[in-house]
Amino acid sequence: MSAQEERDALTLPPSLYEHALHLLREAPDGIPPRRGYPLPQKPEPGEAPLSHEEAANAIRDALNPLPDNSATLHRRFARLGIRDRHTHLSRSTVAGLPLPAGQRDAARSLGRQLTRTGTTAPAVTAGLALLIRLGEPEDVPYLSVLGLFREFVRPAVDALDTLDRPCAAVVWLATHTRRDELRPLVRALWTGDRQAVRTELVAFPATPRFVSTTVARRIAEAARLPELLGQHPSDTALLARAGRLVVRMGSTRDYRTDLLTYDDALILYESVVTRAGQLPPTLDHHATLLSLALDLSSGTGVLLDWPPGRRATLLESLGRQLAGPRWASSADTDGGEADQRLRAGWIRRTGRRPFTRQATPGRLRVEVVAGDLVDREPVETRLLLDGRPVVPEFFALGPARSPDYLLDDGRLRAGPEPREVQLAEAYCTEGCCGALYVTIRRDGDQVVWENWRRPQAMPGSREPAPELPAYRFDAAAYDAEIVRAESDTSWSWPARTVARLIKTGLMERPDLLSRWDARRGWISSGFEDPDTTVVTFSYAPGLAAGKQDGIPLQFRWVVPDDGTPPEAQAGAALRRLAEEDPKTYAQVCGGSRERAEELGFPWPDNA
Template sequence: MSSAVERKALAQNSLPLLARVHQLIERYPRQPVPEAQIRALAKNHWVCPRSRPESPAAADDFLHIFHTTDPACDSSVRALQLWLRLYGDVEALIHRLNHEARLCSVDKARSIGHVLLYEGLSFAEVAVGLHLLSYEVAEDDARTARTIALLGSPYLEPAIGLLARSPHLESHVEWIAERTGVHRLPQPTYTHISGSPGPPRVLNLGASMLAADASVPPGQLKSPAQACQVLALLLDLPFGTASAQVFRSLNLGVAALTELASISGALSGTVVGLEFVARVHESVVSGNFALLPWQPGDRERYIAQSRACLTSAQTHSVVSAALRQDASDARACWLYRYVARLHSDVGEPQEFSVRIVVPPPGHPGRVETRILAAGRPLVSAHFPFGPAMDPQSLLTDRSAWLPAAPLSQVVLAEASCTTPCCGALTVDIRHEGHWVVWDVRNSRQPEVSLAQYRFPSDSYLAEIDRAATDGSWEWPAHRAARKLETTLRQHPSLLKKWGFDSSRTGAQSGVSEQFWVTFSDPVLTNRPSRFTLEFSLADAAVVDDAAIGQAVGEVISEIATNAPDSTAFLGGNDRLSCRADVGWPERPRHNRRSVQGKTPSLYARLIRLCSQEPFRPITEAERDTLWEQVSDATPPAGCAESTAERICEQLIAVEVDSQASLGQLAQQLQSVTPTYSLTSDLRDMVIPISDRECRRMATYLLREGLTKTELVVGLRLLRGRCTGEEAPLVRTIALMGDELSSLGIEALDNVPQVATHLIWIAAHADGSVKASIAKSLCSARWTYQELLNSVPDAGVRTSLVLSEEEIAATVAEILLALPDGWEAWDSWSTCDPVRSLHGPVELLVHVAQNLVRFTSDIAALGLALRLRESVYCGHLATLPWKGGQRKAVLTAFEEIFSSARVRDMVTDAARTGSSDSYLCWIRRELTRYRPALTKSTSRLPSFAMHVSVGPPSGPHGATVEFLIDGMPLVANLFQRGSGAGPSTLLSGHSPLLVTAQPREVSLAEAWCTAGCCGQLWAKMWLDDAETVVWEVRDSLAAQGEVTVYRFDAAAYQAEVARAHGEWDWEWPAARVARQVATRLEDDPHLLGQWNCTSGWADSYHREPTQLRVLFTFPATASTFEDHLLQFVYDATIDDAAVVDDDAVTKVVDQICSRFEETNPTSISRVCGGSADSAAALGFPWYPDLRR
């Protein structure tokens, strides 16, 4: 371990994890600690380095370090702490320790365990400390373990390991239950109940906590309480985790339900226990528990027993008591409504029935419309991928359920991921005499019928009518939302009066007191095209229609009187958020009518987001959500007068020592539209204010700002004035992208250790922001070693150590991000940056010297391969290398890639994911041939060619790179795009095969388009002196600016022939595409017989398992007036590291045979043309232009 890393780690002054938990307990004495506080604390201390050893090597290394640790030597123990903090593969390590014999004597275990547990900053330290102290449990240690158990998973299991050995387990469990709240029971993983190995004490502790809440001594309910925990786990399984087949074979579930029935009386003593019984009851009736392997009659008996428990006098007494204490208690209100519906739910199960299921408060999910066929749940039986549809979607229009000629279709459930991913459950409904027949299908395979059901028509229609009119399941906010939408639909003039086209209302089941309405405006105006208002309405056990009508009437009255987007409508200090920019609508903004007080600023929300998952990039969708939450103010009339000069006058008038004056400035700026021209004018304006005053105003605007104008002005004030004190504010706001990123990076330019702050932004930012950062790194006077030697301030990394590997990996990702897309071009258009960047040379040399540590897992190996490729033939080859540095770095890469360690790591990964495209790409790159980087000793330079292929997750596919005297030509002469592909330059009639007749060949094209930002051309020919001449020019360069190269003709032709016949870079689908294209070109009759013309065949690197063959119909179309359609034929081909030529030939033969025997338009999809052409030629028009 390097001394630099050790110094930084030991300089970390964060409080130990245990001390932080004690602070929370003191803040919330004798009451549950809020979930958000626990989650934030656990995540801040979950150290999970980017580069860490793979298991079981991590566990072996730990055992070696542990056995050599001297508990009497502080430095020896500190080294063990630091190893756990930085390099521990935590999950594998804990699993290994649980199956190891005692590591050492009790005395050594207690000595080291105390240091790790009481001084630990990370989960790994605390977990190992708990394990060591469990060898001999002292009561003080048990009290500490129960404190750690408050953090839940993953801290739960090691804490249980110690508590299970304490003689006072039950009192500790009661203490935990008191401070966690039963609604947040620690839950084991699914493997603990599916037969896989796992510590059963995880179930025991959770079960004891539930039993303690039911006011029953835990010791008397070990088995039934464990059953409760199992059932709680099964109820909360994510969709797709367990299929219907799993539940049908889960005998443990039936046993758990049997145990639950025996203690239902004890559980019914609390609202929490009754809620649990109700959830289980509903799942047995209409959910997954109905699929368990019940014995005949057992399910019916359980339903009767739990129904009797829920409808008993004791239940009524418990719920009534809770409502007397708080009439709007969401849990008690939900339980009251559920029990009331049970009282009306009598009689035997019908052939067809509909149940509306509302999840309890605090549980995720939506209201479901569950269909029961002969008392069995239809959706659970056939579709484990998502919940049933909500009543608003299914029951608003009853006509969809009525059989139509020839049939009607209804969607019963949709996948929780996306419908294109896992499909949707649909039913085709038709009449057969006195029966209604359902054919159940998955939309991914609509031709396959999963099941068929037959229902009597009379009872079917009666049940549909009953379900559509039944509102007993609704809570007040939902009914208010439904009535509001009905009223707005009945009176469309209310919306048209203010220029709105439509509205939509709703209420979220988990937030029972809120409902919302969304207004839509399809016309491009200076207000949002869509925005949402939220209202609050207290929950109640019985919905009061009169009160609902009054609330809806108030909303309608306001809409009739004031425009929904006006300040008068919203009232108070709430404002509608919208921005106008050249008359285009902005993204929708959310607006709340609430009493929650001050809206958190954008900075506060960003800090919260960054702290949840340290060093995870913030996505564009998350940035949009942040803007929606804080929102910009609506510009008032006359806002055009708010110019940069006017803002400057307002700044001069501010009294910086007065909070009221600063607040008034913020309000003034909130009414200004942040146009591009205003931002540009602010950049160029000289602001005659002292540096101290600028910093005070900027700090206030950045910390409290809600609008982009406030943030732009704040960042502008700090340009040239920013110090280390304001740097954390600036770099956080810079994560928002666009002009905020560029202004923020400009403001940081003169800050000491600017590279440290830029690295922090890069670790949290996406590609477009990284491009701006890289430009600043080019101009910053920094080196990689200076960055390593600097001690990070507390804001750079909260509760985490900035390791050497992570600095290297982050900087490497920045360097690789530079050419990774057209968005980077804007940041690089005015400079030639890479050649001036000295720091990365030191970085790459350092990485090459320590490749064993920088290639510790598959992800790190992929990053190393990308680095090697860029140093070999990409933009990193143009760095200012000295002497033989570049060759030495490439040699080090080759040595590690060919080592037995990397070979074994890839082989192990291939055993479980042999067809994983990213792994296949790695395996191909490790074995491919690359021409040696040699410099010619003759008067003519050497010439070599290489096909570079990016990973499936990257933006660039295969490109042909030219190496002249070992240096890449495209990266050297053209930084605005990437090289041409092998399908263009290495096809059957390769343009690189020169003759005496000059020809022009495009070597590279800009990322946008050649017509926009140009391309790199080469005029090439064979002269009389038997040399090949290239005149290379940039199409945007001045006339006459060319670079001339001359190559030995024999060596040139031999290299082109070698590259032309070498296809080891191809993946299976790419090789199939090339051979199919060749077949179609050689035999035009294959498509010509069907009046079709061949276009192209290809497989994109981002979808390496997809083959696409494009063709046009009809071939006789010859003018623009003729109707013409484009079709694409799709095929799926498994990826592989090594292409099987025999298998490829077989697939090519199959595709060509299909084209010969079947009209290809009947087995392909329309992907281009026009609706008119489709109608004229007799094809449906639904172009799918995905590439």
């Protein structure tokens, strides 16, 4: 180190690591706040900022040759114009730097210096990027502390994930958890009080509103859940909560499922299923075990790295358990709260489906799965190729499309012309994160699935998604499977059946809406209240005649289940559409306030 470099090192301000330690010591309850800490604000020099390309080149220049100490990199960054605004670029640029074997030790040493003594965000981020690639267990305490800064959470957790998953999960939960109901658990995890972790783990509400798939995985990782279950083999509340977290990890309701990224998924599945007999036969526990069975039968759980025959054995075990009189009687209720009625009805309809399905003679199996209605799980058309579910294996960013889309409209049928079909859409919409498509065509006595389309990279990976092969099916077996799936409505409940019958009626008689200048929209069971049927339509003057005047308004008509047969309810709804203008009893749900006022309709307060 030169004399100038020694002077620079002596005059550096306190490190960001030391600043984070100070903030943590000052925290009133000993844990970081929600979203973590902001970085200390520093005045930016007044020179013109570097462009993206200029900054990336400057970062590469600063690391070539590789500095042997933190102070040198700080000085180079300052001279080359690298400022706090370049923090994220620093990570991505350093992540792509080639590191020959002979430089790895020096790069690791530099990464450690930067994370321990770095004083600027770009320099510390460069250190974190190096430790993502080269970190070792001794770096865990420093990464954990730096991860409390909002700008450093992601790189710090990425580095910790390869070194200490439970520690990574604690940092992630501490900075990502927004709900007050989860803060006591976060506090127990942060302090490492295992008894408090056990207590708080079974106390918080584990509904989808509070626990996404990622939160469920991070809780299981942070709590070292398999170890905790092993230490308390008779704790049925803890066992039930473990099962609930596995269900949430495998859910397709959220942006993505996390079950396949949970390292201990097999161990936890084994623990819950083999000890399921300890659970009291309540409606909630029945729903948990049935959800696990559905996942083992046709969901994401199929894709775990099971030893030969083990998945089938666990599924059979659940089947025997739930077929017993103690469990079968748990769903024999039509009273109680609405959620209890919903769940009991779902169990009665679905209870034996994962255990009685027969293998089809072809390569393709189609299973319509309606998840737990209380959790508002989606209704999916699960497509299995050679026993493996297509959507979570090839896409994993959202659920398979519903039977209303794929089966009711005949999209999976193989016709004389090739047809591109959307099998799944990202939970956040196709425009954001894409969709999964396949082209279906008939080729003589075979049906071919080919020309797959999906996002260029798989979730959580920088690597391009591999090309998917074409799949060929015996045409007779394929057609028989599609016909079987289209005719099987045993999964449906009354409101959903009413919706399907109304939709079919409107497809056969579009004049029922067109006479009112209306056009059919989305029709299904209600999301918030699955016991209702929701009919949507759009309206604008002249719409039916093709002379639409202005932007249409969207309307929503909610039809409650009155207890009569679905056919009777659908018939009554169609007759009302024929006889009464639906705009007089439906509510505006979309468009604009100005358009609604122009056409003389009240704008909803909650829009």
